[in-house]
């Protein structure tokens with residue numbers, strides 16, 4: 538008797554045959570993959586491999602030259618950026634994109650405007666219309682995110698005055714405040730010291746495990762990738778060369794070869810034994 542097919546969880550995000558060209562440059566070539574609901578999925582690969590291009594195709598910043606993107610079973614290839622955020626795709630950026638003169642609290646509130654049904658109403662209308670109640674609930678949720686990311690002590694400080702590690706955390710808070718189902722993290726650990734990296738890894742895990750967010754992460758730090766990813770996809774010269782559990786992927790000879798041209802540090806990371 539034939540064995541029953543395993544029941545696969547419906548993917549939250551799917552890329553099918555995505556290619557992206559900039560003039561003569563092939564940033565991505567026929568890349569297909571699926572992210573399951575509830576997982577931490579990382580994209581790794583040498584510099585210029587196409588990682589950010591792939592994430593930009595998912596966030597809507599770039600439109601694939603060929604192929605398509607599906608989110609929750611709906612094709613979103615041509616859906617504009619703002620609509621994707623409303624559908625439940627949130628993101629942080631490789632370079633910080635905070636308003637330096639605004640307080641931490643206001644930076645986080647800014648991200649939530651599309652969630653407010655009533656917008657900002659003037660005078661009596663505001664008090665009568667239930668907008669006040671809505672804003673109170675809204676502020677409560679933002680405070681919850683601030684507590685979760687342990688940035689209470691700087692909630693009133695202008696974002697521009699904070700240390701780099703704290704600013705990265707505020708940026709994460711702003712993305713989380715949009716209540717995304719899928720959060721795209723572009724090098725969340727870049728430029729951080731060890732302690733900051735450990736904190737950030739813990740926050741990402743908590744977002745995934747306690748808040749139920751699916752995470753797509755680009756990260757160069759192999760230790761972090763190994764520690765917190767359920768699955769990893771490797772890009773090289775815009776092509777998918779491997780995908781699977783972190784240990785298996787890093788042991789893959791194609792992956793080792795792809796990294797040989799990289800800095801010594803990255804190659805050393807790949808050769809380091811994996812600790813549980």
Ligand SMILES: Nc1ncnc2c1ncn2[C@@H]1O[C@H](COP(=O)(O)OP(=O)(O)OP(=O)(O)O)[C@@H](O)[C@H]1O
Pocket residue numbers: 559562563564582583584585586587588589590591
């Ligand atoms: N807007 C653009 N215009 C022209 N070429 C681009 C553009 N964006 C990316 N590319 C090219 O596409 C290729 C993939 O770049 P991408 O930034 O996606 O790689 P990456 O893996 O994210 O690299 P890194 O790890 O250095 O951030 C590179 O050759 C890059 O020069």
